[in-house]
Amino acid sequence: xxxxxxxxxxxxxxxxxLGEVQALQGxxxxxVMGEVTAVVGESGCGKSVTALSIMKLLPTPxxxxxxxxxxxxxxxxxxxxxxxxxxxxxxxxxMIFQETNTSLNPTLKVGTQIxxxxxxxxxxxxxxxxxxxxxxxxxxxxxxxxxxxxxxxxQLSGGMKQRAMIAMALAGGPRLLIADEPTTALDxxxxxxxxxxxxxxxxxxxxxxxxxxxxxxxxxxIASRVMVMYAGKIVxxxxxxxxxxxxxxxxxxGLLDSIPRPGQRQKLSPIPGRPPDLINPPQGCAFWPRCGxxxxxxxxxxxxxxxxxxxxxxxxxxxxxxxxxxx
Amino acid sequence: MEIKPQMFQPLPDExxxxxxxxxxxxxxxxxVWSRFKKHKLAMTGLIIIGLLVLMSVIGPCMSGHTYYDQxxxxxxxxxxxIYWFGTDALGRDLFTRVWWGARISLFIGLLTSVTCLVxxxxxxxxxxxxxxxxxxxxxxxxxxxxxxxxxxxxxxLIILFEPGxxxxxxxxxxxxxxxxxxxxxxxxxxxxEREYVLAARLLGISKWRILSRHxxxxxxxxxxxxxxxxxxxxxxxxxxxxxxxxxxSSPQASWGVLASxxxxxxxxxxxxxxFPAFLISLTMFAFNFVGDGLRDAMDPRGGLT
Amino acid sequence: xxxNSYTFLIMLILSICFYIFMFIDVSRKGxxxxxxxxxxxxxxxxxxxxxxxxxxxxxxxxxxxxxASEKKLPDAIxxxxxxxxxxxxxxYKQYAGYLINLLQGDLGPSFKYENRTVxxxxxxxxxVSAALGSLAIVLSLSAGILAGTVSALRQKRWQDxxxxxxxxxxxxxxxxxxxxxxxxxxxxxxRVLPSALWGAWQQAVLPTLALAALPTAFIARLVRxxxxxxxxxxxxxxxxxxxxxxxxxxxxHALPNAILPVVTxxxxxxxxxxxxxFVVEFIFAIPGLGRWFVQSITNRDYTVILGVTIFxxxxxxxxxxxxxLIYIAIDPRIKLFDSKEV
Numbered sequence: 001x002x003x004x005x006x007x008x009x010x011x012x013x014x015x016x017x018l019g020e021v022q023a024l025q026g027x028x029x030x031x032v033m034g035e036v037t038a039v040v041g042e043s044g045c046g047k048s049v050t051a052l053s054i055m056k057l058l059p060t061p062x063x064x065x066x067x068x069x070x071x072x073x074x075x076x077x078x079x080x081x082x083x084x085x086x087x088x089x090x091x092x093x094x095m096i097f098q099e100t101n102t103s104l105n106p107t108l109k110v111g112t113q114i115x116x117x118x119x120x121x122x123x124x125x126x127x128x129x130x131x132x133x134x135x136x137x138x139x140x141x142x143x144x145x146x147x148x149x150x151x152x153x154x155q156l157s158g159g160m161k162q163r164a165m166i167a168m169a170l171a172g173g174p175r176l177l178i179a180d181e182p183t184t185a186l187d188x189x190x191x192x193x194x195x196x197x198x199x200x201x202x203x204x205x206x207x208x209x210x211x212x213x214x215x216x217x218x219x220x221x222i223a224s225r226v227m228v229m230y231a232g233k234i235v236x237x238x239x240x241x242x243x244x245x246x247x248x249x250x251x252x253x254g255l256l257d258s259i260p261r262p263g264q265r266q267k268l269s270p271i272p273g274r275p276p277d278l279i280n281p282p283q284g285c286a287f288w289p290r291c292g293x294x295x296x297x298x299x300x301x302x303x304x305x306x307x308x309x310x311x312x313x314x315x316x317x318x319x320x321x322x323x324x325x326x327x
Numbered sequence: 328m329e330i331k332p333q334m335f336q337p338l339p340d341e342x343x344x345x346x347x348x349x350x351x352x353x354x355x356x357x358x359v360w361s362r363f364k365k366h367k368l369a370m371t372g373l374i375i376i377g378l379l380v381l382m383s384v385i386g387p388c389m390s391g392h393t394y395y396d397q398x399x400x401x402x403x404x405x406x407x408x409i410y411w412f413g414t415d416a417l418g419r420d421l422f423t424r425v426w427w428g429a430r431i432s433l434f435i436g437l438l439t440s441v442t443c444l445v446x447x448x449x450x451x452x453x454x455x456x457x458x459x460x461x462x463x464x465x466x467x468x469x470x471x472x473x474x475x476x477x478x479x480x481x482x483x484l485i486i487l488f489e490p491g492x493x494x495x496x497x498x499x500x501x502x503x504x505x506x507x508x509x510x511x512x513x514x515x516x517x518x519x520e521r522e523y524v525l526a527a528r529l530l531g532i533s534k535w536r537i538l539s540r541h542x543x544x545x546x547x548x549x550x551x552x553x554x555x556x557x558x559x560x561x562x563x564x565x566x567x568x569x570x571x572x573x574x575x576s577s578p579q580a581s582w583g584v585l586a587s588x589x590x591x592x593x594x595x596x597x598x599x600x601x602f603p604a605f606l607i608s609l610t611m612f613a614f615n616f617v618g619d620g621l622r623d624a625m626d627p628r629g630g631l632t
Numbered sequence: 633x634x635x636n637s638y639t640f641l642i643m644l645i646l647s648i649c650f651y652i653f654m655f656i657d658v659s660r661k662g663x664x665x666x667x668x669x670x671x672x673x674x675x676x677x678x679x680x681x682x683x684x685x686x687x688x689x690x691x692x693x694x695x696x697x698x699x700a701s702e703k704k705l706p707d708a709i710x711x712x713x714x715x716x717x718x719x720x721x722x723x724y725k726q727y728a729g730y731l732i733n734l735l736q737g738d739l740g741p742s743f744k745y746e747n748r749t750v751x752x753x754x755x756x757x758x759x760v761s762a763a764l765g766s767l768a769i770v771l772s773l774s775a776g777i778l779a780g781t782v783s784a785l786r787q788k789r790w791q792d793x794x795x796x797x798x799x800x801x802x803x804x805x806x807x808x809x810x811x812x813x814x815x816x817x818x819x820x821x822x823r824v825l826p827s828a829l830w831g832a833w834q835q836a837v838l839p840t841l842a843l844a845a846l847p848t849a850f851i852a853r854l855v856r857x858x859x860x861x862x863x864x865x866x867x868x869x870x871x872x873x874x875x876x877x878x879x880x881x882x883x884x885h886a887l888p889n890a891i892l893p894v895v896t897x898x899x900x901x902x903x904x905x906x907x908x909x910f911v912v913e914f915i916f917a918i919p920g921l922g923r924w925f926v927q928s929i930t931n932r933d934y935t936v937i938l939g940v941t942i943f944x945x946x947x948x949x950x951x952x953x954x955x956x957l958i959y960i961a962i963d964p965r966i967k968l969f970d971s972k973e974v
Contacts, residue, residue: 055873057869057872057873082878085875086875086876086877087875088875089872089873089874090873090875090876094873094874095873097866097869097873099866102865102866102867103867103869103870104867105867105870105871105885106867106889106963107888107889107962107963108884108885116871116880116884117874117875120874120875121875165870168870168874172874172875288338293337294337294338295334295335295336295337295338296335296336296337296338297330297335299338300334301330317335320335322331322332322335475679475682475945476903476907476944476948478903478907479907479941479944479945480941482937482941483687483690483937483938483941484690486690486929486932486934486937487690559804563806566806566808566809567808570808570911571910571926571929572929572930573929586808586809586812587808589812590812593812593815593816593820594816594820597816600809600812600816604805604809604812604813607805607806608804608805608806611803611804611806612800615800615803616800
């Protein structure tokens, strides 16, 4: 089990007119080589900010990485300069995005946009680069690569655009692929196809995958490890089994309870309220205002991560030994 | 803080009712005004406009000369203690004429802007609100008219009406509302489908009321900006027309007329051009800054400041 | 012919024009590229016809205009006019004759100069105006795009403030005042550049500057704001995520999309240069069409005013069509969807 990526105590702030938003408040996790890790959470909880910070693609200003480390392959990416980062982006770390319609440049042909990656990151002789581009197009499951190579993005359907994005990501031969809500904008059937494709690629190419999604179903289907984020912090992490069968955090349980299941007759129980304002985050645990099991201490002190079993970690006062006495 | 077992008591119910403190909600216009106030250039512009308007009111009576009295013994004098801005080729006091011109130029600018505002809001609002075939026909007409090089037609129209203040108004009014109508229509279209309009309709409120009470007040932002920027445009156009000899006729003076008169004596009497030119440019600046400031204040993304 | 029937005729023509416009819908969806273009061309032609009809009407309405036969004119010109326009014919015949002359490219004689026709004036003046105008367009496009891009890339830094302040200056000074100032400073005071006439390159400098200032300022602002918008778009983030260099991102991904509004603006740009040329040519005594136009306005040389107006209108519409073609060539999204449904 080798760690490909290890994020340590990452803190990110955004400056806005109303004050400083603490988007990430000390995020730490490890990503194991060859695995699929999913980050789940409501929108605005810091999932995408995490992904962009790893690539150092946060728009700065207003974004600002306050502290922390992002260790990839033994090197801290946060210490690297722009030029060194450019070698890594699109090369050993590639990223695909949610907005399939707007993430490809409308005025350049798909082939041109893939070739750009090769020109930057590939050692292949010029003559073989086009061959390689056609190869990644068909690897991404697009029919008729020659045709797609010559087309403009608007001539492709939504699912095909996302495949073109994946082809572009594959072109650099990445060891880590970050997929930020890769299927959210797509139809359900196409979602399934794209997820299948990502899984295939992971198996065939050995690429690790960091999947960012708000959809627990997708995470359950593809990820081996799952992290649950809330208000800029990771509140629970563990294997997919841990999270889905033995959730430790009330928030995770809340998320699971708000998914409809086939055959389930009882009413869904959504989590009441809204995520907190990250300009003035609650003093204690960020979740207590919405938590059905909140205790006095939850208002006072933020809980620390506690190991339950194996790699299953939960950040909640309920795991404290005193809490057991009361129940 | 020390962790004690009693802190692990469940939270009492009255504490559960915790509300997220969101920032206090201001009214939209109050927000706009407070952002506008921070825009230094725009505030400067506003002050300049105020001063210009003030001077256009009191300026013509300050020096004791009238704008039409000629003194042929005092032609083309440089600025001095009697004639603060000098005199023109007919010995008329430039100071008085410049502020008299300010009256006319500002009047043309403001009146054109208001006229276009009224026509544009009516036309565009109705077109956008009715939608469908009526909208198509009304906008088609605007498009066709827009494709015609309008300045040429202003010139033709003024020749037709005989040059003068009335002709300038008519010609500017006939062509300037087109853009305004398009902008209003765009705003109305984008607002039309929002829930509150539907709600108003369900409550049985009449179309006219929806238009005047809900749609137009909410579409104000870009419309106000366009109207603000129409003022310098009209002054600009008037100056241009005056230069072609199609402006107000002597002894009346607008800045355009004064500048074009000053042009003739440029080599020897540069102040005759300088004063009106400076004031035209200052007015342009002021209105453009105010327009920019308003745009930024109403749409807080992007922009300078 | 009575006033009533005459007004009736004009109204009839206008309403026919108008109805035809109604049925040519240029923005019809799912249209092919060629169809779109043909439709545009047809609309332009009809708009031109509308213009001709309007000018014809105005010619008849102007008090003391060219067709007011009671006016005292030199015999030669009167004969010329009568022969050309058949002034004693019924109005519909006159209108038809006018259209036929136009179709043959004949804009008629000058009202003031015996030995000139509108055609000869255009032939003489237009090449000069076109040369000056092209210079101004090239200058304003290159300077405007460059300044706008720099300003957007250095947003809220001194470069941005400098460019935007200069743009506001350019925006706020009417071209004739700028022309006057340039002339005063460079020709009268510093005596480094000539103040008038046309021919040598030195004579082109000041008029070009005076003419290009306003469009440059406008383009700089346009490019700045569209650049800022494009830089926020998702595909720019994609390009960054691919590890492309900043210059590559700007030149290949951002700029081509950011200058699309400039292409749309080229129609009004040409119109602005054209009207600007009236005063600039007049001030610098450049023998171009603009100066002829201004002179004919001062002289109330109606046939020249109207002929040149029609010529200018046709020219601008042609330019707009060309701009349309360029737009289609640049932005693949409005291309014909070849056999592929989207």
